[in-house]
Amino acid sequence: IPVVAIVGRPNIGKSTIFNRIIGDRVSIVDDKPGVTRDRIYGTGEWLNRKFHLIDTGGIEVGDEPLLVQMRHQAELAIDEADVIIFMVNGREGITAADEEVANLLFRSNKPIVLAVNKVDNFEMRDLMYEFYSLGFGDPFPISGTHGLGLGDLLDQVFALAPEKDEYEYNEDVIQFSLIGRPNVGKSSLTNSILGEERVIVSNIAGTTRDAIDTPFTRDGQEYVIIDTAGMRKRGKVYESTERYSVMRAQKAIERSNVVLVVLDGEEGIIEQDKRVAGLAHEAGKAIVIVVNKWDAVEKDDKTMKKMEEKIRQEFLFLDYAPVVFLSALTSKRLQTLLPVIKQVAETHRRRISTSVLNDVIVDAVAMNPTPTDKGQRLKINYATQVAIEPPTFVLFVNDPELLHFSYKRYLENQIRKAFDFTGTPIHIVARQKN
Numbered sequence: 512i513p514v515v516a517i518v519g520r521p522n523i524g525k526s527t528i529f530n531r532i533i534g535d536r537v538s539i540v541d542d543k544p545g546v547t548r549d550r551i552y553g554t555g556e557w558l559n560r561k562f563h564l565i566d567t568g569g570i571e572v573g574d575e576p577l578l579v580q581m582r583h584q585a586e587l588a589i590d591e592a593d594v595i596i597f598m599v600n601g602r603e604g605i606t607a608a609d610e611e612v613a614n615l616l617f618r619s620n621k622p623i624v625l626a627v628n629k630v631d632n633f634e635m636r637d638l639m640y641e642f643y644s645l646g647f648g649d650p651f652p653i654s655g656t657h658g659l660g661l662g663d664l665l666d667q668v669f670a671l672a673p674e675k676d677e678y679e680y681n682e683d684v685i686q687f688s689l690i691g692r693p694n695v696g697k698s699s700l701t702n703s704i705l706g707e708e709r710v711i712v713s714n715i716a717g718t719t720r721d722a723i724d725t726p727f728t729r730d731g732q733e734y735v736i737i738d739t740a741g742m743r744k745r746g747k748v749y750e751s752t753e754r755y756s757v758m759r760a761q762k763a764i765e766r767s768n769v770v771l772v773v774l775d776g777e778e779g780i781i782e783q784d785k786r787v788a789g790l791a792h793e794a795g796k797a798i799v800i801v802v803n804k805w806d807a808v809e810k811d812d813k814t815m816k817k818m819e820e821k822i823r824q825e826f827l828f829l830d831y832a833p834v835v836f837l838s839a840l841t842s843k844r845l846q847t848l849l850p851v852i853k854q855v856a857e858t859h860r861r862r863i864s865t866s867v868l869n870d871v872i873v874d875a876v877a878m879n880p881t882p883t884d885k886g887q888r889l890k891i892n893y894a895t896q897v898a899i900e901p902p903t904f905v906l907f908v909n910d911p912e913l914l915h916f917s918y919k920r921y922l923e924n925q926i927r928k929a930f931d932f933t934g935t936p937i938h939i940v941a942r943q944k945n
């Protein structure tokens with residue numbers, strides 16, 4: 512999937528364009544806390560082709576002066592993207608900062624599409640001419656506030672995008688990644704999981720620029736660790752910023768079936784852990800919560816139970832995720848991890864037949880009648896599973912508005928009681944059908 516980055520001065524409407532293009536990808540309403548709203552990285556689709564979009568402006572690097580910030584943004588885009596959208600403000604003309612960025616981009620040999628924002632109507636098209644002098648060919652007029660010109664812009668982006676497909680593994684292979692804030696032990700855990708095999712199995716080089724995939728087989732099951740942590744520390748300023756690591760985590764999450772949310776058992780849970788976990792939840796991946804550094808925790812027979820309770824309180828939105836306690840350092844309890852990963856990968860792919868599903872729904876409705884609103888009662892005609900990874904169920908109902916959140920939650924719980932969906936989110940969607 513091509514990666515597209517937007518570069519441009521602050522306040523020229525980059526995030527408006529970003530939001531217009533990506534839209535609200537979270538189609539399933541979710542009131543659980545921890546779901547990320549503030550994004551700089553997203554996946555969009557244009558004429559059935561997917562792409563990743565980065566708003567480089569969202570990665571602030573301290574209080575650096577504008578030109579330095581712009582340089583970092585341009586570097587980030589050059590490093591990460593296949594195509595760069597260079598955005599300028601049509602109403603202000605070319606500024607010194609624009610020229611600086613233009614120079615950097617020019618030397619990068621990356622395909623660049625010049626977008627001139629704030630061209631809100633046809634009469635303003637005369638503003639475009641001066642931008643030819645930047646040397647990126649035809650400028651594309653766009654309007655973030657009116658949503659104009661984006662189709663032509665994306666056509667051009669795809670015309671320039673390389674035909675490149677990420678390496679695809681066989682579908683029985685379980686791809687997983689480890690995410691978590693710095694120093695929780697992701698690299699250590701990766702090494703302990705791979706153990707000696709790290710040196711025996713050579714990495715598949717160049718599958719993506721920013722992750723090293725290491726395949727291995729354990730007890731007859733093939734796995735691939737998608738390791739982004741090992742790719743850090745190249746010394747660029749932006750790489751130390753939290754939002755950059757979030758972006759990296761998001762890329763790894765997308766390519767995973769299972770995501771391990773790694774916590775530091777010694778330090779406990781902080782806000783950043785929840786943000787990271789929210790990304791995995793939002794992406795609909797199977798999730799295992801891993802409490803690392805368990806060797807360093809002073810414990811009695813209640814410590815594990817207490818920690819699990821704390822995790823349940825703090826990560827309400829991950830109520831389906833199993834918790835594994837271990838130590839990457841001593842490898843204690845490490846052997847419990849892969850079986851759990853395998854289990855949640857299976858539930859993530861589980862398919863329930865329509866007849867069995869409908870039996871469960873009918874029983875659920877018999878035990879707890881559907882809600883009414885303004886004198887009208889929700890009527891569920893039938894249910895069917897329409898997708899896996901994550902399992903997604905469609906309920907055909909008289910009026911989707913009547914499926915209130917609490918009843919949806921009730922149905923989810925009943926489905927979880929009837930079938931093992933440990934470790935996977937499940938989505939329930941109502942559609943109208945009389």
Ligand code: GDP
Pocket residue numbers: 691692693694695696697698699700740803804805806807837838839840841
């Ligand atoms: P990352 O940033 O998440 O990849 O974390 P690292 O793997 O670099 O680990 C950060 C620090 O925690 C290092 O000093 C590790 O030695 C230490 N560490 C990692 N796992 C464990 C563990 O299980 N127990 C203890 N006591 N320390 C650990």
